[in-house]
Amino acid sequence: MSDRYIDFANSSIGHRLVGALGLPSPVRLERWQAGRLRPVEGALLIGGGPLADKVSALANRLTDAIYSYGTEPSLATAWIPGHGPKLKAVVFDASHLLQTDQLKQLREFFQPLMKNLDHSAHLVILGRAPETLSDPFAASAQRALEGFSRSLAKELRSGGTLQLIYVGDGADDQLEGPLRFFLSPKSAFVSGQVIRLKACATPVEDWTRPLAGRKALVTGAARGIGASIAETLARDGAEVILLDVPPAKADLDALAARLGGRSITLDICAEDAAAQLIEHLPDGVDIVVHNAGITRDKTLANMTPEFWDAVLAVNLNAPQVLTKALLDSGTLRDNGRVILLASISGIAGNRGQTNYAASKAGLIGLAQAWAPLLDQRGISINAVAPGFIETQMTAHIPFGLREAGRRMSSLGQGGLPQDVAEAVAWLAQPGTGAFTGQALRVCGQSVLGA
Ligand SMILES: NC(=O)c1ccc[n+]([C@@H]2O[C@H](COP(=O)([O-])OP(=O)(O)OC[C@H]3O[C@@H](n4cnc5c(N)ncnc54)[C@H](O)[C@@H]3O)[C@@H](O)[C@H]2O)c1
Known part of the structure; x- marks a missing residue:
């Protein structure tokens, strides 16, 4: 059954009326089309702690437009708020935030991005599962990521989504599969989720046909x-x-x-x-x-x-x-x-x-x-x-x-x-x-x- 309200809210008259009356204005979500190869078609911004390097190492298999923000100079082009391109995807490694006063890095990183997100942008925050940390303050800081990410997901507009991935022991080098899913339109209707990723012994051989032979x-x-x-x-x-x-x-x-x-x-x-x-x-x-x-x-x-x-x-x-x-x-x-x-x-x-x-x-x-x-x-x-x-x-x-x-x-x-x-x-x-x-x-x- 088609959703006539979305058609109406995205028509020129409907858009104005919906805005004037303060009604919900859902946008048409971008979805994966047959024949598409790249998970991200547009700019991918990477920042944050040590896992950012792991993401940078595989980023050219996700897109050819890679930017960094707020980290040491890297191979990626520096993204400058107000000057850089609109962002289609963002990965922020928050796994190094282990004390309350470090959590402000979340605000410092994400705030300049919020008005620079493209339509149907997909954001991912990386962290460590609180239950795996022995220091109570560190566990508390990592748990704080959950409240932050679920709330920020609710503030995204234009079909944006955001997930938190807690990366387990030995899984640092296995981020490609989840990022191919959560940064692409394949996850168009998934948002505000908290995912726990552990290490896996069997890798995908061919990303164009990941289920071949099964x-x-x-x-x-x-x-x-x-x-x-x-x-x-x-x-x-x-x-x-x-x-x-x-x-x-x-x-x-x-x-x-x-x-x-x-x-x-x-x-x-x-x-x-x-x-x-x-x-x-x-x-x-x-x-x-x-x-x-x-x-x-x-x-x-x-x-x-x-x-x-x-x-x-x-x-x-x-x-x-x-x-x-x-x-x-x-x-x-x-x-x-x-x-x-x-x-x-x-x-x-x-x-x-x-x-x-x-x-x-x-x-x-x-x-x-x-x-x-x-x-x-x-x-x-x-x-x-x-x-x-x-x-x-x-x-x-x-x-x-x-x-x-x-x-x-x-x-x-x-x-x-x-x-x-x-x-x-x-x-x-x-x-x-x-x-x-x-x-x-x-x-x-x-x-x-x-
Ligand atoms: N549509 C939704 O919004 C929604 C939301 C949450 C969960 N789900 C779940 O997703 C699944 C699919 O939902 P859908 O909306 O496509 O339902 P659907 O009614 O359109 O299709 C269900 C299919 O299951 C088959 N089926 C039912 N009983 C069967 C039986 N005893 N043996 C073999 N086949 C049987 C039906 O013949 C039908 O083809 C369901 O488990 C549903 O509970 C759907």
């Missing part, structure tokens, strides 16, 4: 977010296997044929679903995306047992049972990736969704609990928690609630299935193996459950 299963792939995930994984080189219920066979087969993949028609709640799935995957699988999901909304007072059971069965029980079966049978190979489609309802709660929110929170818990157990096999398991995404599922929401869902975020609009798909594709990469047990929100920094 087999990916996507459930609920006939339409909506699942279809977009299948397309994006195929774009990134994966061989895709699409699964959906038998009534969706025609759409599923057509998409599988277009992507050069194959299809499986199966109800994931069927009693023999696990056995059937294993039979369909004799050569194993590297990436499993549990996307199939349903809503049956009612306040708890009116919730029928059927509504409750159906949602818990599809959204939570099936991913649990199928993942366990794929692991136990060895069908899910070492260094595999499991990605669970949760929801911000599972973080914030949502009126009329006790069943749905319970199922989605359960998925986040599943990722957290299973991650350390799968570490040894190099398998990562993460949840992706979308906010309001424009699909058939959200098209059925009553008008008032739908509008509220769209506008109640820093980006003031709903996301597209592609936004969720890009996050899943990043988590599916070999080099993202150390990002595990986490929930990545794709919600435009929704105010719900932030």
